[in-house]
Amino acid sequence: MNDTVQLTFDGDVATLTIDRPDRLNALNEATLEGMADALDEARGEARVLVVTGAGEKAFAAGADISRMAEMSVEEAHAYCEQGHAVMNAVESFPAPVIAALNGYAFGGGCELALACDLRIASERAVIGQTEIDLGIVPGWGGTQRLVRLVGDETARRLVFFGERVDAQDALELDLVSEVVAHDELDEYVAGMAADLAEKPQFAMAAAKEAINEAHEMGQREGLDFERRLWSSLFGTPDQREGMDAFLNDRDPEFE
Incomplete structure (x- = not known):
């Protein structure tokens, strides 16, 4: 990890903070490398991961345009591969990932939010796939994940026009699931993360994997x-504790 990314733990909840507030948390190669290292460190340790940006203005204002402007095709390909690897690692992280959208989430920042499981927005958040006005298209999964989240035509509109939508409009478009007051965002997300951290770890990882696979398989295969995943959970500590707690009318205490 490097000084552009911070990883902190509060019990079973890890928080990955993109720490380039002077550049609106733009995602250059060093930052992507730091994120990959942080995800590796948190994997297996965190029952919930929160992703956010440092400062008061930005979650992540996108890829680093000053760097991209000088790239050759070969360099752009490598940068794209690096970005995809990080977004895929977020999407496949074996625990819920919450995006705490505290400000601008443009381009690659929007794609990072799309790779998370849940998106909670500050009332100040502004979100958009803005690449078209740079003469490029979303390159870290935006054309694929956005369609699945908001539908085909809405995704086309957002990508074709490069629209920037405020938090309330994002809520109406299903880009985010909730909007909260800016000064309440951290506390609200912390409460949500704490509640999720109390859920059964094995079952939660299985639930996330099954939902992710719904986007990759036809219904019959899904x-x-x-069915196989459900059956495999029998005999796990989660299943034994959860059902024993139910039968004995008590709250479960998952490992």
Whole structure:
């Protein structure tokens, strides 16, 4: 990890903070490398991961345009591969990932939010796939994840026009699931993360994997995958504790 990314733990909740507030948390190669290292460190340790940006203005204002402007095709390909690897690692992280959108989330920042499981926005957040006005297209998964989240035509509009939408409009478009007051965002997300951290770890990882696979498989294959996954949880500490707690009318205490 490097000084552009911070990883902190509060019990079972890890927070990954992109720490380039002077550049609106733009995602250059060093930052992507730091994020990859942080995700590796948090994997297996965190029951919930929160992703956010340092400062008061930005979650992540996108890829680093000053760097991209000088790239050759070969360098652009390598940068794209690096970005995809990080977004895929967020999407496949074996625990819920919450994006705490505290400000601008443009381009690659929007794509980072899309790779998370849940998106909670400050009332000051502004979100957009803005690449078209740079003469490029989303390159870290935006054309694929955005369609699945908001539907085909809405995704086309956001990408074609490069629209920047405020938090309330993002809520109406299903880009985010909730909007909260800016000064309440950290506390609200911390409470949500704490609640999720109390859920059964094995079952939560299985639930996330099954939902992710729904985007990759046809329904028949997905139902078969779910059946096998469901059965495999029997005999785990999660299943034994959860059902024993239910039968004995007590709150479960998952490992």
